[in-house]
Amino acid sequence: MASIEVNGKSYETDEEGYLVNLSEWNPEVADYIAGTESIQMTDQHWEVINFLREYFDEYQIAPAVRVLTKAIGKKLGADKGNSEYLYGLFPYGPGKQACKIAGLPKPTGCV
Amino acid sequence: MAEVTAPAYRTIPIIPKLIPGAMEGKGPYIANEKIQADLGFPGQLVDDWHDKAIAKMGDLLRKYRSVAVFMDACVHCGACSDKCHYFIGTADPKNMPVARQDLMRSVYRRYFTWAGKLFPKLVGARDLTREVLDEWYNYYHQCSECRRCSVFCPYGIDTAEITMAAREILAEVGMGQKYSNEIIAKVHKIGNNLGLPGPALKDTMEGLEEDVKEDTGIDVRFPIDVKGAEVLLITPSADFFAEPHIDSLIGYAKVFHATGTSWTLSSMSSEAANFGMFIGNYEQLRKVALRIRQAALDLGVKRIVVGECGHAWRVAYSFWNTLSGVGDGSDPDDKFARMLQQQLDHRYRQPTHICEFTWDMIERGALSFNKEANDKYVVSFHDSCNVARGSRMGDLPGGQFEIPRNIIRAVANNFVEMDPGTTRESTFCCGGGGGLLTDDLMELRVKGALPRMEALKQVSDEKGVNFLALICAICKTQFSKVAPYYGFDRKMMGGVHQLVSNAIILGDKQ
Numbered sequence: 228m229a230s231i232e233v234n235g236k237s238y239e240t241d242e243e244g245y246l247v248n249l250s251e252w253n254p255e256v257a258d259y260i261a262g263t264e265s266i267q268m269t270d271q272h273w274e275v276i277n278f279l280r281e282y283f284d285e286y287q288i289a290p291a292v293r294v295l296t297k298a299i300g301k302k303l304g305a306d307k308g309n310s311e312y313l314y315g316l317f318p319y320g321p322g323k324q325a326c327k328i329a330g331l332p333k334p335t336g337c338v
Numbered sequence: 339m340a341e342v343t344a345p346a347y348r349t350i351p352i353i354p355k356l357i358p359g360a361m362e363g364k365g366p367y368i369a370n371e372k373i374q375a376d377l378g379f380p381g382q383l384v385d386d387w388h389d390k391a392i393a394k395m396g397d398l399l400r401k402y403r404s405v406a407v408f409m410d411a412c413v414h415c416g417a418c419s420d421k422c423h424y425f426i427g428t429a430d431p432k433n434m435p436v437a438r439q440d441l442m443r444s445v446y447r448r449y450f451t452w453a454g455k456l457f458p459k460l461v462g463a464r465d466l467t468r469e470v471l472d473e474w475y476n477y478y479h480q481c482s483e484c485r486r487c488s489v490f491c492p493y494g495i496d497t498a499e500i501t502m503a504a505r506e507i508l509a510e511v512g513m514g515q516k517y518s519n520e521i522i523a524k525v526h527k528i529g530n531n532l533g534l535p536g537p538a539l540k541d542t543m544e545g546l547e548e549d550v551k552e553d554t555g556i557d558v559r560f561p562i563d564v565k566g567a568e569v570l571l572i573t574p575s576a577d578f579f580a581e582p583h584i585d586s587l588i589g590y591a592k593v594f595h596a597t598g599t600s601w602t603l604s605s606m607s608s609e610a611a612n613f614g615m616f617i618g619n620y621e622q623l624r625k626v627a628l629r630i631r632q633a634a635l636d637l638g639v640k641r642i643v644v645g646e647c648g649h650a651w652r653v654a655y656s657f658w659n660t661l662s663g664v665g666d667g668s669d670p671d672d673k674f675a676r677m678l679q680q681q682l683d684h685r686y687r688q689p690t691h692i693c694e695f696t697w698d699m700i701e702r703g704a705l706s707f708n709k710e711a712n713d714k715y716v717v718s719f720h721d722s723c724n725v726a727r728g729s730r731m732g733d734l735p736g737g738q739f740e741i742p743r744n745i746i747r748a749v750a751n752n753f754v755e756m757d758p759g760t761t762r763e764s765t766f767c768c769g770g771g772g773g774l775l776t777d778d779l780m781e782l783r784v785k786g787a788l789p790r791m792e793a794l795k796q797v798s799d800e801k802g803v804n805f806l807a808l809i810c811a812i813c814k815t816q817f818s819k820v821a822p823y824y825g826f827d828r829k830m831m832g833g834v835h836q837l838v839s840n841a842i843i844l845g846d847k848q
Contacts (some may be wrong), residue, residue, distance in 0.1 A: 242367045242516070242778070243367075243777065243778065286535065286537055286538035286541065287535055287538070288532065288533060288534050288535060288538045290538075290542075291542050291545075291578060291579040291580070291584065292579065292580060292581045292584075293542075293545065293546075293549070293581065293584050294541070294542055294545055297545065297549070310581055320819070322579075322580065323777070332533075334532060334579065335517075335520060335521050335524060335531055335532060335533065336521055336524075336530070336531030336532045336574075336575055336576055336579075336611065336811075337531065337574055337575075337576040337580075337583075337611060337647075337775055337811035337812045337814075337815050338532065338576045338579055338580040338583075338815055
């Protein structure tokens with residue numbers, strides 16, 4: 228198994244860099260994973276990450292892209308409630324890249 | 339974007355100059371012990387892998403006469419060699435279909451023919467070594483089982499079946515593929531590829547009801563687990579989750595609404611995809627299919643309609659009948675298949691593709707459209723490989739080609755075809771089919787999309803095509819992901835029922 232080291236502590240990940248033990252996640256780990264994805268975390272990024280984690284706590288799955296865009300739109304204004312905004316923050320695709328940083332499992336299937 | 343670069347467009351689409359070893363490597367991630375155990379496969383390469391693999395190959399040669407014939411029939415004429423999108427995109431000679439077949443054929447000759455047993459070198463026979471096994475894993479995960487090569491083979495050799503057999507042998511000795519096997523285990527456990535639990539599905543569908551109400555002012559419903567509904571919709575779970583997929587789901591719901599059809603999703607069985615086919619394993623294929631039968635029996639539906647998903651429609655159209663009793667042909671002793679047979683309404687095709695459903699309704703005059711709503715688009719249509727070469731729609735041969743096009747023409751004013759060498763039965767795979775739609779195969783996916791991107795580029799330059807209509811969740815995800823490498827906007831990619839959704843007139847008929 229692969230692992231990453233953040234502030235002297237080791238965290239187990241899968242082959243693709245997703246955390247194996249979701250309960251180990253913390254903001255420093257998120258920052259570290261974002262760095263490996265060449266993303267500099269900003270408040271805008273955190274808005275998305277926090278929503279993903281809240282949704283996951285309730286439903287044990289990441290939200291659909293549409294659910295995410297709608298929630299962000301409600302919170303930050305309609306001009307940000309669209310997938311362009313999210314792709315701007317997470318260029319590899321909000322579904323997978325944001326989940327990875329949020330410490331959620333990778334969405335699987337034809338997505 | 340990842341550091342993959344798209345190959346250059348070819349000025350004249352000729353056979354590429356060979357680059358031996360271009361795609362050598364380890365292949366996609368191997369399934370770990372837990373994933374393998376979930377499907378009843380060994381967790382890692384077993385000690386007696388050699389004997390087990392040869393024994394399994396012997397089993398498959400007996401069980402599938404097709405594979406045995408394909409091993410013997412090839413005369414190396416070369417007709418298939420430049421027909422594979424992965425060969426065209428990667429130029430690796432081992433991605434020529436004949437070479438891919440020969441990876442197994444050489445082993446077959448060594449162990450199953452007298453000439454290969456006695457004079458292996460003379461007949462190109464080779465031992466199954468660990469290197470050969472690794473080579474199988476790598477190159478049998480560079481075939482999307484799209485069957486384009488089989489169209490051009492004078493003997494009809496179907497490389498997809500050989501790939502499936504190879505993958506079945508590999509899983510059996512402990513080398514399963516992570517992507518496909520993890521997904522199959524999720525279907526067994528939760529009911530869909532995503533692992534989307536019932537409450538999340540419900541929340542997402544309620545959100546869609548709000549959205550459609552906001553857009554149209556009409557209460558279009560997205561029902562779940564409604565007993566006694568007429569139609570059970572079985573659609574890829576990507577339709578609940580991803581873009582542009584979800585826009586087609588909205589399209590199906592609007593069609594059901596406008597035609598007054600009572601329908602339901604099932605939270606227990608919320609997946610059309612059946613990756614059991616991709617890994618070539620009949621037991622997994624059947625187990626996934628039986629979930630759908632259980633949902634149909636529990637809900638008491640009269641019809642089963644399948645959403646936009648390519649390989650799912652091949653499984654549904656070609657295999658559901660004997661697997662599960664949706665359609666004729668089940669085992670007479672299969673009690674539940676008989677039960678389902680009696681329950682379903684046989685005035686309709688069982689199963690029905692959503693395109694058949696919509697087209698029937700259009701022909702009957704039950705739907706009206708504002709085609710101008712799609713006037714911003716010049717639309718072309720990409721035939722999905724499994725629909726084109728593994729199934730049919732409607733009552734006429736070639737219905738699987740005509741019906742989606744008929745729908746597009748009914749809902750949009752501007753439709754043009756791509757190069758006929760790349761459509762209908764000659765269609766190219768999107769580059770992500772057959773269990774290869776995974777991030778660890780991104781280089782292969784980008785390169786494999788080359789022939790389709792070339793055909794799209796041509797109609798985009800010459801005829802202004804700015805929307806590629808699709809009927810497969812894999813095609814939608816794959817093109818949205820890789821088209822930007824070729825300079826296209828991911829938003830050009832969408833579903834046929836997304837166009838239907840844009841144009842359909844809801845509410846009272848004028």
